[in-house]
Amino acid sequence: MAVSRSKGAVRLTWPGKDMRPTKTAAGGRLVTREVVYPCCHEPSGAACFPEVNSKGIEGLNRLIWGDNLAVMQTLISQGYAGQINLIYIDPPFFSQQDYTQRFRMRRRGSVSLPEQRFAFSDTWVGGLDSYLTMLYPRLVLMAELLRDDGNLWVHLDDQTAPYVKVLLDEIFGRENCINQVVWRRTTAHGDRKGCGRIHDTLLWYTKGPDYYFAQPEVPLRPEYIEQFYRFRDADGRRYRLVTFSAKGPGPPRRFGTQVLAPPPGRHWAWSQEKIDRAWQQGRIVISAGGAVHYKQYLDEHLSRPVQSIWDDAAVRYLSAHSRENTGFETQKPMGLLRRILKMCSRPGDLVADFFAGSGTTLVVAEELQRWWLGCEQGKTGIEVARARLAQASSQPFSIDELATSGRAVYASTGLRLWQINQRVLALYGAVPIDKGDVLGTKLSPDGGELVYVAQRGRPVSAEKVAKLVAQYNRSAESFKKVVVLG
Incomplete structure (x- = not known):
């Protein structure tokens, strides 16, 4: 995919940005090391729900162990370009802290090796330039893997998001940035040198204007109901009063026996026919001063569309005692991924996570009957994700590894x-x-x-x-x- 170069576009430059990934992985191949049959006892490939072997290029959901840059290059060479409906990634956050100090594993009797700590660290110890150098080519490859109606979600902290947004504007085009979602990730706390940082930023981009989106809704909060739905009919039915006019000029309308003109520069929101019907139902209220409102009943509006600040119960952050908590600091709640997958994909779509970690995205994709593809570099992540998927899956999936030359691996280490x-x-x-x-x-x-x-x-x-x-x-x-x- 060619990177966007629209007129007047702002670009971010740094030493190392123009470095291109080597082509050694492009001719590689993925080798299946294991096929896991969670509920099918016969290793025949029979599906637990229909058409398991007729979807996708390989016919199975795939958990891939390896460097995601090389894996994505290989996937593109194998025909995955333009095949993925939704990509969600939660890359390491940029930090100068030692990531090994942030690692914790809840399971008793386990031993963690350095590369296992890295698998579940949430920080990047190198400089910001090296962080961007790592991320930039991966974002370019993700754009190539997405379908034309595909969606990309990038999960970042507030320190990294501004820089990565400029990269995404360059790659996808600023016009394809749909939202910057603020997600509350923890409880309130005090910071000595500033306001408590309790949120992450999720950047939502699309491949083009014809992207898939299903509007999610959340229940109205009790305090919101008490504040706005303050009125009751004689039968106890709660309602609020909503202004009846909208921007733009318009003609007068008849309200019962009165003919009223809209306020200057505005028009009545409904047609005369709809006004007459609502008037007969007693849903229009005219104040003593002549202001027109209509009754919006609570029982007809128990929910509202999701906004760009996510702090509701459905996406609540994980607590230390949460049942789904596997003990890794970077794990995100399943509710957060459920919302994203329901918003931006349909059953049967292909969902990918190239920083799969403990496999939450893949577990949710399985739950919602999406096809999935995950990549993780850390062995610990692969082991934990495999265990979670084996328990949650209703269909077989493969554990794959990038087949590379042993000599090439040794040579790359120096x-x-x-x-x-x-x-x-x-x-x-x-x-x-x-x-x-x-x-x-x-x-x-x-x-x-x-x-x-x-x-x-x-x-x-x-x-x-x-x-x-x-x-x-x-x-x-x-x-x-x-x-x-x-």
């Missing part, structure tokens, strides 16, 4: 293979037996562990492990268990 092996062992808490070794040992309260780093593309068998143990003159009985990392 490290030698033996250095990578040592780092993998160290992350697990094991000590290498020799420099550059794929074997290490780890002491634990219930006995020692022999740890083996599996090499990409090389299958590991029990015979292989036994040979390695024998090579180092170790007996399997010397260890309580053998752990294979890979």
Whole structure:
């Protein structure tokens, strides 16, 4: 997709913006590592609701483990361009805080590794320029993946949103910014140096003018009812008085036996026929001063359209004791995603989240019978999302991984293979037996562990492990268990 260059457009520049992603991933492919059958016991691909294998390019919902930039390039090369109805993303927020300090996991007995902490961190420790450099090419690819009637929602904090909006204006066009939604994300609190920051910003953009939108409504709040619906008929029916005129000139109308002209520069909102009918029903009120109003009854207007400030109960933030809380700080409430998906997609549409985290968007998409595609770089995120989807899903889904060359991965790190092996062992808490070794040992309260780093593309068998143990003159009985990392 060509980035918008409309006349008079404002652009944001910074060092590194013009860097283009490499094309190495564009020719890649996605490999299915697992197909999960949540409710279908026969691995035949039979659907739990109709047409599971007739929708989409691959026929299954997909949870993809890998860098979303490379994944999106691969999806485009496989024909997904212009196929997605709705994209919601919740990228890391820009912050100078150490993200590992913000990580918390509620489950007991679990061990978190550095990359697992990153999977559920909500901050970006690098400079703002590096943050924008990370996000900009991804937004360009998302625009290419969207259908012409598609919607994009980007979830940001108040510090990042102004910068990202300028990028989105450049990519999608300022005229395609539908709303900046303010969502209350936490309870009220005091900040020493300013007002309490209790909201996030959601930027809503469309691919073009013919986007899909279904107007949501929220119930009227009790305090609103008490303030505005102050009047009652003799039968106790509550109503409020609404002005009867609108902007723009118009002719006089007859109200019963009176003929009244509208106020200067205004016109009566209804036709004469509708006025006559409402007059007979007693729904028009004329004050002593000649002001005309009509009765709007509460029982006919128990809800109102959603506005751009979201702080109602349906999208309430997660509390520490919420049943849906998985224990990760970046998790968003399912109610928030329900509103977005119901507003901007239909049953059977394809919904994507390329910063899937713990999988909330995908779980809600499944609940609302949308097809979904999720991408997450952190292994912990994939594991948590898989567990949630397996419990919530009514149809099979695949766990995919980007197939890349092992040599390319090693080359991109700038490290030698033996250095990578040592780092993998160290992350697990094991000590290498020799420099550059794929074997290490780890002491634990219930006995020692022999740890083996599996090499990409090389299958590991029990015979292989036994040979390695024998090579180092170790007996399997010397260890309580053998752990294979890979």
